[in-house]
Amino acid sequence: MPELPEVESLVRGVRDALLGKRIANLVFYRPDIREPIPTKRLTEILRGKQVNDVVRRGKYMLIHTREGALGVHLGMSGRFVVSRQSDEMAPHTHAVFQVEDGMEFRFVDPRRFGRLFSVELSETTTHPFLSRLGVEPLDDDFDLARHLFDASRSRKQCVKVFLMDSEVVVGVGNIYASESLWRAKINPQTPSKSLQLREFKNLARHIRSVLSEAIDAGGTTLRDYRDKDGNPGYFQTNLAVYGKESKPCPRCRTTLCRMTQAGRSTFFCPFCQK
DNA sequence: ATTTTCTCCTGCATGC
DNA sequence: TGCATGCAGGAGAAAA
Numbered sequence: 001m002p003e004l005p006e007v008e009s010l011v012r013g014v015r016d017a018l019l020g021k022r023i024a025n026l027v028f029y030r031p032d033i034r035e036p037i038p039t040k041r042l043t044e045i046l047r048g049k050q051v052n053d054v055v056r057r058g059k060y061m062l063i064h065t066r067e068g069a070l071g072v073h074l075g076m077s078g079r080f081v082v083s084r085q086s087d088e089m090a091p092h093t094h095a096v097f098q099v100e101d102g103m104e105f106r107f108v109d110p111r112r113f114g115r116l117f118s119v120e121l122s123e124t125t126t127h128p129f130l131s132r133l134g135v136e137p138l139d140d141d142f143d144l145a146r147h148l149f150d151a152s153r154s155r156k157q158c159v160k161v162f163l164m165d166s167e168v169v170v171g172v173g174n175i176y177a178s179e180s181l182w183r184a185k186i187n188p189q190t191p192s193k194s195l196q197l198r199e200f201k202n203l204a205r206h207i208r209s210v211l212s213e214a215i216d217a218g219g220t221t222l223r224d225y226r227d228k229d230g231n232p233g234y235f236q237t238n239l240a241v242y243g244k245e246s247k248p249c250p251r252c253r254t255t256l257c258r259m260t261q262a263g264r265s266t267f268f269c270p271f272c273q274k
Numbered sequence: 275a276t277t278t279t280c281t282c283c284t285g286c287a288t289g290c
Numbered sequence: 291t292g293c294a295t296g297c298a299g300g301a302g303a304a305a306a
């Protein structure tokens with residue numbers, strides 16, 4: 001379940017491995033993942049081209065050349081792993097990007113919720129997958145609390161669902177929404193419009209700290225997430241509430257609860273998060 | 275217009 | 291042991 005910290009960890013590794021390198025060739029094994037992979041256009045953009053930049057936007061990774069970019073979304077179970085060309089091919093390998101240095105990156109995704117897409121030079125911000133994304137929670141250039149406060153005034157949604165709206169703020173998925181609300185001692189069912197600016201300031205601080213700590217730990221691996229070298233993250237050992245239903249709250253020892261909000265599991269402490 | 279539900283898919287846990 | 295069932299979930303599409 002890659003969210004912002006997992007994608008950021010991956011992007012940093014891919015950037016180190018790929019920046020300045022040339023993509024020698026591309027091989028597609030299964031172009032019909034969530035959406036058909038634009039194999040022809042991706043080949044035009046990448047083959048024989050040098051990688052200029054590798055960046056994250058929300059939960060998307062963008063690998064740029066002077067012709068455009070490859071967009072990658074890991075979905076639920078996607079991996080983007082560096083391999084030797086002689087390594088055995090993992091099941092569910094859908095695409096391979098061969099690098100001039102003899103290594104290659106492989107996109108592996110058992111559940112096929114992920115996507116590979118092409119981004120033209122002219123649409124790095126206007127591409128349909130990118131244009132509607134909300135703010136980056138770790139950007140320092142603006143007031144996250146103020147943004148959340150303003151965006152929530154006209155909403156009926158509860159704060160947990162609101163936080164997970166990628167048109168409001170990107171990268172906060174099911175795990176980090178639950179974790180940051182627990183840290184901020186806010187009940188996930190609280191209507192977002194009823195929170196005051198002061199409470200959003202506290203919440204924003206905790207969103208940033210939990211995401212930053214998770215990046216430092218290489219992300220959270222519950223089942224599928226791996227970095228480019230196939231290594232898991234380690235932040236799952238620091239999770240306070242996610243997946244901890246019926247375990248004691250780390251703060252007050254009250255038994256943690258699980259509920260469903262907008263079809264997603266939410267974990268919380270019924271005592272701390274009143 | 276906003277918000278909820280559905281959909282995509284496979285692997286794993288559960289229950290009989 | 292084996293099979294059926296259900297659940298997990300990011301995010302766009304569809305429905306409400």
